[in-house]
Amino acid sequence: MTSTERTDVLVVGSGFGGAIAAYHLAAGGAKVVILERGPWLTAKDFEHDFMLGSSYTRIFDFVVGDGMSILGGNCVGGGSVVYFAAMPRAPRFVFDKQTGLGRRVWPASVSRDTLDPWYDRVAESIPITKQDWNDVTYAGGLWAAACDHAGRTANPVPAAVDRDHCVNCNWMMAGCRFDAKQSLLLNYLPAALAHGARIRPLHEVQRIERNHDGSYRVHYDIIDEEDYRVRGEGGAIDAKIVVLAAGAGATPVILQRSEPSLGRMPHGVGRYFSGNGERLNTAVLNEDRVREVLGLTREDGLAYAANQIGKGPTVANWDRLDGSLPEFTRYSLEQLYFPPGLGTILAQVADAAGGPSWFGARKKEMLSRWQSWLIIFQMIEDANEGVFGPPPAAGNADRISQQMLGIGRLRYDPAETTLRAWAMADAEVKDILERDGLAEVTAWTNDVVGAYTVHPLASCRMGDDPATSALDDRNELRGHPGIFVTDGSAVPTALTVNPAMTIAALAERAIPGIVRAARERGVEVAYGAPAPDGSTSGRRGVADLLPSLTRK
Amino acid sequence: MTLEAFADTIVPGEKRHPGDRAVAGAAAGGGAVQAGALELMEWDATGISEGLDDYVRLLNDHAREYAAETGLDPDPSVPPFVALPYAHRTELVRRLVAPGHPEKAFWVLLTLFSNMAYDSAAHMHTAEAIAAGHPGLAAMGITRPGPGGLWRFPAFSYGRPLARLHPDTTPSGSPA
Ligand SMILES: Cc1cc2nc3c(=O)[nH]c(=O)nc-3n(C[C@H](O)[C@H](O)[C@H](O)COP(=O)(O)OP(=O)(O)OC[C@H]3O[C@@H](n4cnc5c(N)ncnc54)[C@H](O)[C@@H]3O)c2cc1C
Numbered sequence: 001m002t003s004t005e006r007t008d009v010l011v012v013g014s015g016f017g018g019a020i021a022a023y024h025l026a027a028g029g030a031k032v033v034i035l036e037r038g039p040w041l042t043a044k045d046f047e048h049d050f051m052l053g054s055s056y057t058r059i060f061d062f063v064v065g066d067g068m069s070i071l072g073g074n075c076v077g078g079g080s081v082v083y084f085a086a087m088p089r090a091p092r093f094v095f096d097k098q099t100g101l102g103r104r105v106w107p108a109s110v111s112r113d114t115l116d117p118w119y120d121r122v123a124e125s126i127p128i129t130k131q132d133w134n135d136v137t138y139a140g141g142l143w144a145a146a147c148d149h150a151g152r153t154a155n156p157v158p159a160a161v162d163r164d165h166c167v168n169c170n171w172m173m174a175g176c177r178f179d180a181k182q183s184l185l186l187n188y189l190p191a192a193l194a195h196g197a198r199i200r201p202l203h204e205v206q207r208i209e210r211n212h213d214g215s216y217r218v219h220y221d222i223i224d225e226e227d228y229r230v231r232g233e234g235g236a237i238d239a240k241i242v243v244l245a246a247g248a249g250a251t252p253v254i255l256q257r258s259e260p261s262l263g264r265m266p267h268g269v270g271r272y273f274s275g276n277g278e279r280l281n282t283a284v285l286n287e288d289r290v291r292e293v294l295g296l297t298r299e300d301g302l303a304y305a306a307n308q309i310g311k312g313p314t315v316a317n318w319d320r321l322d323g324s325l326p327e328f329t330r331y332s333l334e335q336l337y338f339p340p341g342l343g344t345i346l347a348q349v350a351d352a353a354g355g356p357s358w359f360g361a362r363k364k365e366m367l368s369r370w371q372s373w374l375i376i377f378q379m380i381e382d383a384n385e386g387v388f389g390p391p392p393a394a395g396n397a398d399r400i401s402q403q404m405l406g407i408g409r410l411r412y413d414p415a416e417t418t419l420r421a422w423a424m425a426d427a428e429v430k431d432i433l434e435r436d437g438l439a440e441v442t443a444w445t446n447d448v449v450g451a452y453t454v455h456p457l458a459s460c461r462m463g464d465d466p467a468t469s470a471l472d473d474r475n476e477l478r479g480h481p482g483i484f485v486t487d488g489s490a491v492p493t494a495l496t497v498n499p500a501m502t503i504a505a506l507a508e509r510a511i512p513g514i515v516r517a518a519r520e521r522g523v524e525v526a527y528g529a530p531a532p533d534g535s536t537s538g539r540r541g542v543a544d545l546l547p548s549l550t551r552k
Numbered sequence: 553m554t555l556e557a558f559a560d561t562i563v564p565g566e567k568r569h570p571g572d573r574a575v576a577g578a579a580a581g582g583g584a585v586q587a588g589a590l591e592l593m594e595w596d597a598t599g600i601s602e603g604l605d606d607y608v609r610l611l612n613d614h615a616r617e618y619a620a621e622t623g624l625d626p627d628p629s630v631p632p633f634v635a636l637p638y639a640h641r642t643e644l645v646r647r648l649v650a651p652g653h654p655e656k657a658f659w660v661l662l663t664l665f666s667n668m669a670y671d672s673a674a675h676m677h678t679a680e681a682i683a684a685g686h687p688g689l690a691a692m693g694i695t696r697p698g699p700g701g702l703w704r705f706p707a708f709s710y711g712r713p714l715a716r717l718h719p720d721t722t723p724s725g726s727p728a
């Protein structure tokens with residue numbers, strides 16, 4: 001008989017939720033193991049290459065569902081390695097969202113005011129630049145100028161990008177080759193390792209069971225490093241505390257698969273999924289009009305033609321992030337870059353003239369103007385419509401391709417309010433960018449792979465009402481003490497802005513409660529680690545909030 | 553030939569030679585076929601290579617039915633899908649990938665890879681594809697990489713304020 005390995009804390013997934021929990025618990029003295037299904041790559045491994053099997057496809061995961069597809073990270077560092085590093089805080093009204101019955105969706109203890117100190121902790125740990133107009137790329141500048149021309153405001157977006165190292169290559173989704181993007185590989189994860197945490201890449205967690213002593217046994221498969229369809233023999237690790245942070249597309253699936261061995265899951269597990277209301281629009285600019293109407297020119301006499309240049313989102317329009325506006329009519333409009341491969345197929349031609357809108361001769365013509373494309377990203381308030389069906393045999397999807405592509409179980413049937421909000425945001429983007437002949441704008445089609453999100457949220461959400469939330473207000477899974485969820489699945493609703501900052505702040509906020517639970521289970525661990533670089537002002541900022549988070 | 557005709561329906565190109573039947577010649581310049589769609593589909597990394605025979609068989613079955621339904625009289629010397637004129641190929645593919653079609657997911661995959669061959673040369677290293685004059689990357693105007701096979705853009709910003717900031721912006725640069 002082989003003896004099962006033991007640890008104090010087992011963390012599933014190494015993205016924001018996982019890395020932050022691993023760091024604090026290891027720094028506090030607990031023995032921490034992180035299991036991550038993807039490979040462990042660093043800057044030198046990140047190629048500028050669209051070839052399948054290069055760093056691009058190795059480090060992300062594209063799961064097609066019914067009505068919604070999710071793109072996420074699949075590597076040590078999770079989404080932080082592939083993301084665009086836009087790090088705004090969520091607007092105040094988001095936290096006040098109510099259910100139809102007039103109950104708060106978010107826990108009463110979480111508001112912008114109570115979260116701000118935790119946001120500050122994140123900002124101290126992951127260097128975030130408040131970008132200015134000199135950091136704004138041509139694409140962002142164009143969006144700003146168009147917003148201004150249409151009587152709107154526009155803001156440079158705060159981002160975790162080191163402007164001194166950034167070369168504006170626009171390969172952020174392939175991992176940053178220059179370590180300009182401040183992914184978790186540069187802060188929380190190395191700090192966790194320095195405190196003795198162990199990261200095991202290519203370990204995919206399948207299910208959890210409860211041991212007689214109240215600890216948990218976590219079962220994993222080993223994944224082949226090149227062909228992720230190939231699984232080696234796995235194993236199991238016993239842990240006193242389990243932190244689930246596999247991302248909102250995977251965490252609920254692990255819990256669903258664990259139901260036979262763990263017992264009944266709260267109703268909220270695998271329900272209320274939100275795609276953060278995302279949708280993309282593509283504008284094809286008329287270069288002459290950009291010069292004439294907006295007065296923009298760049299080197300070599302060009303006006304724009306700079307789709308390839310830049311660094312993800314640099315400018316957003318926040319005019320509709322106004323709490324006094326009715327629910328489902330508030331959204332932000334953010335300039336974004338999406339590379340070819342996954343980023344062009346869903347773009348539709350403006351005038352399909354009865355032909356197909358996303359493939360064929362007209363589409364090819366549109367592609368020939370690719371350098372003049374500008375992508376605008378909408379984040380509306382959706383209605384948490386997503387539901388996960390019964391889990392696949394392993395992982396969170398049936399893998400099709402060697403890497404990247406799989407078929408998942410998420411069903412998303414957009415509510416009337418979601419469709420209306422998208423239509424409203426589409427119309428506004430059109431109004432801004434088609435004004436005075438600047439561009440032709442179309443939305444990405446939902447007909448091909450459904451709606452599409454890189455911001456999965458809320459599939460295992462926190463809240464005060466046990467009937468509609470899987471987690472209590474300290475991220476503990478209802479009915480399963482010692483299991484915590486700290487990733488995007490805990491975030492109760494769409495945020496109307498990019499979510500990583502909020503996911504990270506909520507993970508920071510969950511730590512005192514996890515430390516307390518670990519201590520109750522006999523783990524000698526303390527709360528209070530500084531930021532990964534040793535800074536301590538964030539720690540002082542949250543001191544007053546601790547008693548409520550460590551209550552029984 | 554059938555798969556070439558499918559890829560050509562997604563991103564059409566000019567005929568490779570006057571007697572080219574698979575490529576319909578519906579657009580100028582190379583299309584998905586010239587871009588390497590078949591090489592990509594046949595690569596086992598895609599996960600569709602083993603099912604290609606099924607794709608061919610099914611597509612031709614659909615083409616046969618479609619021809620019968622629309623009263624076309626396809627040339628028997630080529631596979632039924634290849635025999636369809638471009639507009640009809642397009643119409644048939646449109647039905648196969650339409651929401652609600654029972655085989656939609658299956659056909660969408662084939663369109664994804666047809667498109668990826670053209671817009672990203674996913675079967676080749678990007679720098680090599682550009683150096684070899686890959687038709688899709690060339691048509692899209694993707695620039696050549698610099699030293700070390702990496703892209704860098706020293707000029708990237710208009711470098712001046714271009715809009716008023718939202719009045720409720722916090723000191724951290726976030727919405728209030
Ligand atoms: C292309 C792209 C651009 C983005 N840009 C932005 C942006 O600019 N700003 C922003 O705020 N957000 C952005 N995001 C979203 C952001 O990356 C996510 O919201 C964030 O990473 C979610 O954090 P998380 O902790 O919930 O999960 P993740 O960061 O997704 O981490 C989950 C980890 O768990 C691993 N995992 C999954 N299943 C298992 C399993 N069974 N066993 C073990 N490990 C498992 C995954 O491989 C992954 O590493 C972007 C995302 C993408 C894909």
